[in-house]
Amino acid sequence: MGKTIIEKLWENHVVHREEGKPDLLYIDLHLVHEVTSPQAFSGLRLKNRSVRRPDRTFATMDHNVPTVNRFNITDPIANNQMETLRNNCEEFGITLADINSPEQGIVHVIGPELGLTQPGMTIVCGDSHTSTHGAFGSLAFGIGTSEVEHVLATQTLWQSKPRTLKVQIDGELGQGVLAKDVILYVLSKYGVNFGTGHIIEFCGNVIRQMSMEERMTVCNMSIEGGAKAGLIAPDDTTIEYLRGRKYAPADAELEALAEKWKALASDEDAQYNKEVYIDGSEIAPMVSWGTNPGQTAPVTGRIPYLSECTSENDQRAVESALAYMGLSEGQNISDIKVQKVFIGSCTNSRLEDLRMAAEVAKGQKVHEDVQAIVVPGSQKVKMMAEQEGLHKIFLDAGFEWRESGCSMCLSMNADIVPAGEHCASTSNRNFEGRQGSGARTHLVSPAMAAAAAVNGCFVDVRRMTGAEAVH
Amino acid sequence: MAGLTTFRGKAAGMDRVNVDTDQIIPKQFLKRIEKTGFGQYLFYDWRFKQDGSPNPDFELNRPENEGVSILVANENFGCGSSREHAPWALLDYGFKVIIAPSFADIFHQNCLKNGMLPVVLKEQEIKYLLDKTKNQSHELTVSIESKTVTDADGFSASFEIHPYWQNMLMNGWDEIELTLQMEDSIKKYEESVQ
Ligand code: SF4
Numbered sequence: 102m103g104k105t106i107i108e109k110l111w112e113n114h115v116v117h118r119e120e121g122k123p124d125l126l127y128i129d130l131h132l133v134h135e136v137t138s139p140q141a142f143s144g145l146r147l148k149n150r151s152v153r154r155p156d157r158t159f160a161t162m163d164h165n166v167p168t169v170n171r172f173n174i175t176d177p178i179a180n181n182q183m184e185t186l187r188n189n190c191e192e193f194g195i196t197l198a199d200i201n202s203p204e205q206g207i208v209h210v211i212g213p214e215l216g217l218t219q220p221g222m223t224i225v226c227g228d229s230h231t232s233t234h235g236a237f238g239s240l241a242f243g244i245g246t247s248e249v250e251h252v253l254a255t256q257t258l259w260q261s262k263p264r265t266l267k268v269q270i271d272g273e274l275g276q277g278v279l280a281k282d283v284i285l286y287v288l289s290k291y292g293v294n295f296g297t298g299h300i301i302e303f304c305g306n307v308i309r310q311m312s313m314e315e316r317m318t319v320c321n322m323s324i325e326g327g328a329k330a331g332l333i334a335p336d337d338t339t340i341e342y343l344r345g346r347k348y349a350p351a352d353a354e355l356e357a358l359a360e361k362w363k364a365l366a367s368d369e370d371a372q373y374n375k376e377v378y379i380d381g382s383e384i385a386p387m388v389s390w391g392t393n394p395g396q397t398a399p400v401t402g403r404i405p406y407l408s409e410c411t412s413e414n415d416q417r418a419v420e421s422a423l424a425y426m427g428l429s430e431g432q433n434i435s436d437i438k439v440q441k442v443f444i445g446s447c448t449n450s451r452l453e454d455l456r457m458a459a460e461v462a463k464g465q466k467v468h469e470d471v472q473a474i475v476v477p478g479s480q481k482v483k484m485m486a487e488q489e490g491l492h493k494i495f496l497d498a499g500f501e502w503r504e505s506g507c508s509m510c511l512s513m514n515a516d517i518v519p520a521g522e523h524c525a526s527t528s529n530r531n532f533e534g535r536q537g538s539g540a541r542t543h544l545v546s547p548a549m550a551a552a553a554a555v556n557g558c559f560v561d562v563r564r565m566t567g568a569e570a571v572h
Numbered sequence: 573m574a575g576l577t578t579f580r581g582k583a584a585g586m587d588r589v590n591v592d593t594d595q596i597i598p599k600q601f602l603k604r605i606e607k608t609g610f611g612q613y614l615f616y617d618w619r620f621k622q623d624g625s626p627n628p629d630f631e632l633n634r635p636e637n638e639g640v641s642i643l644v645a646n647e648n649f650g651c652g653s654s655r656e657h658a659p660w661a662l663l664d665y666g667f668k669v670i671i672a673p674s675f676a677d678i679f680h681q682n683c684l685k686n687g688m689l690p691v692v693l694k695e696q697e698i699k700y701l702l703d704k705t706k707n708q709s710h711e712l713t714v715s716i717e718s719k720t721v722t723d724a725d726g727f728s729a730s731f732e733i734h735p736y737w738q739n740m741l742m743n744g745w746d747e748i749e750l751t752l753q754m755e756d757s758i759k760k761y762e763e764s765v766q
Contacts, residue, residue, distance in 0.1 A: 116761040117754055122736045125754060127761050137655065139605035150748070153758075165603065178603035185605050229654035229678060245656035245682040246607075247747075255751045257758055261734065263677075293590065294648055297677060327651070329677050393590055393651075414589045414647060421588075511599050511653075532594045532652055534617055 103368025106334050107265045107300045110240040110365065114223045116257055123261040129222040129239075131252050132208045133160040133195065135186040136513070137227030141250035142189040153256045155194040159217055160186060162200050163207045165513040168476050168503035171200055179514065193253075206479020206505045209233040209447035213317065214481055216346025220335035220362035225252055230447050230529065232323045235332030236316035237339055238365055240300070242330040263329045264374035266299035270307040272381035277563035279457065280315035281449060281527065281546035283307065284322040285387035287379065289397035296328025299375065302367060303333050307381040313342040314453040321448045322529050325394040334366040388434045388559050389531045389544040391422035396531075398434055400549065400561045406430045425533050426541050427521065434559050437543065441524035442473035442554040443536070444500075444547055446510035449527035450478030454547040455486050458527075459494040461551035461562060467499035468557030474501040474516065476508040500554065512536050525553035575744035576687065578715045579668055581641035585705030586631050591645060592652030593679065597661040599653075610657055611664030632665075636709040644701040645672040650679025659686045669714050671721065673698050684737045685747065689714065691721060697729045716741050 104112075117125035131154075138160070145151070152158060165179040174180045183200065190197040198204040204211060209230055212218040218234045224241035225231060227249045234241035248258055268287060301323045308316065316333050323331025340359045343349040350358055385399035396419070398404065404423070407430050410416035423429060428437065444450070444458050455477065467473045475495050477483035483505055486492055492502045509516040510528040512535070518524045520539025527550050528535075531542035545553065552562045601613040618630050626633045632640070643662070649672040650658060659682045662670065670683060671691040683690040691714065693701070704710045704723070713722045716738060722728045733741075740747065 117757045123734070125751065125757070127758070127765075136602055140607045140656075143605070148748070150752075176603070182603055182605060227654065227656075229652070243654040243678055245654055245659075245678060245685065247656060247682065247685040251748050251751065254748050255754075255758065257751060257754075259736070259747065259751070293651065294674070297648075297674065327648070327676065393592075418589055513599050513602065530594075530652065532592050534598055535594055538598075538617060 102372060103370040105265050105367040105371040105373060106238060106302060106332065106365050107240070110221065110223070111262060113221070114240070123259040125257050126223060126260045128225050128252050128256055128258060129157060130212070130217055130224045131158045132212055132224065132226035132231070133158060133186070133249070134164055134208050134226070134228065135162045135182040136164040137246050138189065138249055139182060139185045140246045141227070141253055142193070144250040145193070145253060150254045152193040152195065152253045157256065158195045158253065159212070160190050160195050161198040161205055161208050161211055162186060164507045164511065166200060166504070166506040167514050168506050168508045168516060171504040171506070176514070203480050203484070206481065207447045207450065207507055209321065210450060210478030210482065213237065213313070214346070214479055216343055216349030219343065219349060220339055221365055225258065229324045230321050232328070232330045233317050233321040233447055235320040235323065235330050236313060238332055238335035238362060240330060240332065243324065264299045266296055266301045266328065267373040267376040268301050268303050268379065269305040269377070270303065270379045270381050271305040272307065274307055274381045274384060275563070277386060277548060278384050279546040279548060280311055280318040282384055282387045283381065284319045285389065285394065285397045285544060286384045288322065288326055288395045289387065290379070291326065291377065293325060293393045293395040294327045296323060296326035299328050301326070301328045301331040302373070303331060308333055309336065312453060313338060314451045317451070318448055322394065325529060335362040386546060386549050386562050388549065389542070390426065390428060390434060390437070391419065392425055392531055392533050393418070393422070394529065394531060394544055396422055397544065400434050400559055402434055404428055404430055404432045404434070435561070436558070437523060438470070438558045439525045439543065439553050440470060440472070440522040441518050442471055442550050443476070443509040443524055443526040443528065444474070444550050445476030445478065445508050446528035447478060448529045449547045450476060450482065452482050452485050454527065455482070455491050458547040458551040459491045461548050461565060462498040462500065462555065463494050465498050465555040467554045470557050471554050472501070473499070473554040474503055474509065476503045477505045479505045498555070509536055512540070518542070525550045525559070575742050576668070576689070577717045577742050578713065579689070580711065580713045581668060582639055583642035583644050583701065583705050583710050583712045584632055584637040584640040585644045585702045587646055587702050589647040590651055591649050593650060593655050593658040594652055596650065596658040597655065602655060602657050607660055608664055610661035611666070614661040614665045634707070636707065639666070641666050642669045642671065642712050642714065643667050644698065644705055645670060646698065646702070647673050649675050651676040654678040654682070656682045656686070659683045659688055663688050671698070671701065684741070687741060687744065689716060689741060691731045693721065693729050693731060700727060
């Protein structure tokens with residue numbers, strides 16, 4: 102019987118296997134940031150241990166960097182965390198994209214951007230959205246701080262083999278329907294639990310036709326479906342993306358590896374533990390209305406009625422979400438007004454995302470009741486966007502153009518949504534309090550976020566003039 | 573970490589689904605660089621009112637739940653961000669065992685790695701425990717050795733735990749130490765993929 106790409110990647114990294122134990126897996130790339138690493142480094146120091154492979158470890162600062170002036174860190178604790186990371190990297194010999202580096206940015210944006218992320222790798226980071234890197238056909242998953250310490254010390258992890266889940270999306274996406282809508286649709290249809298205990302392989306022609314940036318958006322949110330990781334088999338799109346990146350192999354080496362990487366694709370007769378098939382043509386631009394990413398509806402739709410809930414637990418979840426969100430059952434999505442708009446996060450802060458938002462914002466004005474901020478995923482993205490003049494489009498329309506970082510995705514810095522306000526956000530989580538205590542988050546695509554900024558409420562981006570340009 | 577074979581303690585019920593790690597420990601408290609001291613912030617937004625005073629309606633603030641060390645939770649407990657501060661906060665607050673019908677993967681792992689036991693029981697069993705812990709104090713015995721949860725009223729439920737983790741918890745071992753003993757295999761692997 103053939104193997105899935107998930108099994109191939111797994112088998113390629115087993116260091117040690119023993120009856121009754123998880124497998125000991127080798128980790129090819131370990132990404133580190135300031136929030137989940139300090140306790141790991143102090144653990145090492147406590148036991149007099151060193152970092153086994155500093156050359157396979159790469160660090161950056163992103164979670165609590167300020168985005169107005171990134172050098173003006175007023176929060177002493179945030180400052181302490183950043184300072185601690187700086188010292189730890191120096192002490193243990195780890196490369197750091199520091200706050201003043203042109204390579205600084207959100208850890209899941211810069212990994213791919215610098216060519217650190219490559220097909221066939223095992224990649225870990227103390228952050229659940231590490232699944233983003235699966236877009237390259239790598240086995241990438243988030244780990245906790247104890248595991249960060251374990252990887253630093255041993256370059257390995259004990260892992261039980263998860264089950265495999267195929268999510269195949271065929272058909273054609275409609276105009277104005279973006280990768281974010283695809284993954285939100287999957288979550289709305291199957292819920293936030295359907296991937297638990299599994300690694301997802303996304304496939305089908307909708308996925309094949311996606312750019313790398315779109316694939317990253319999809320894989321980024323596999324964790325929102327409960328999956329350990331999500332990935333996409335490497336193909337020519339993957340190889341082309343890698344060409345010329347700082348840490349990626351070049352020339353003959355790249356060509357040789359390309360063949361090896363493409364051979365990782367799941368075999369025709371490979372069997373999965375679970376399979377899901379989706380018709381891409383059914384997907385509309387999506388808006389989350391609740392407090393988990395599965396509580397999402399098409400922009401043309403409405404919030405469900407409690408009577409439509411399929412279980413008692415579901416009904417309770419909807420009830421408490423509506424209470425928190427200040428919304429009512431059966432309400433139309435297009436009736437929800439927004440006061441904040443956030444375009445950013447490791448889900449949607451890459452150059453293409455900003456282009457799609459700019460396309461909608463071009464020549465328009467941000468609604469008078471709305472504050473809208475654009476936070477590029479990295480300094481590189483910011484620079485490239487400015488070269489194209491995207492920042493001008495945003496600024497002219499009344500958006501704020503910020504420095505790179507996680508920002509309002511989790512509001513650990515000063516970018517907070519005030520209690521009771523609704524925020525159209527291109528991030529990945531709409532949990533209670535995520536963007537600030539009492540903040541009401543609505544997950545959307547970059548184009549939908551820009552459209553909400555202009556209109557002060559959710560509108561179908563497909564109906565806006567100029568939206569033809571949004572593919 | 574000290575070893576743990578059988579544990580007896582007071583259980584608190586938390587009948588909410590999809591309790592995520594943002595709720596367990598809100599992000600404004602993640603900035604510490606130590607592993608301890610997070611217990612005071614556990615379930616902060618639920619536990620305290622806007623003015624910082626304890627919210628009397630919150631489960632853990634009820635008088636019968638003073639000194640609890642076992643949490644009976646509902647579906648998909650610990651979903652969301654991978655922050656290990658969540659188990660640290662639960663541990664620091666005094667919890668040793670979390671019982672639920674299902675856990676989010678990373679959270680589940682993080683509990684084990686910190687010497688806290690996540691126990692998956694069946695829905696009816698959870699229902700029983702949630703009932704028993706409603707507005708009253710209830711003691712449970714959790715045996716890692718025999719993989720059972722029991723109470724004085726004759727309730728007995730068994731659970732699964734990977735023998736690897738069972739061993740680790742019972743002996744209170746440090747996982748890194750074990751792995752460092754595998755140095756030969758790690759070296760061999762590194763050479764083979766050069
Ligand atoms: S942007 Fe948000 S989800 Fe992504 S790494 Fe930062 S905090 Fe995590």
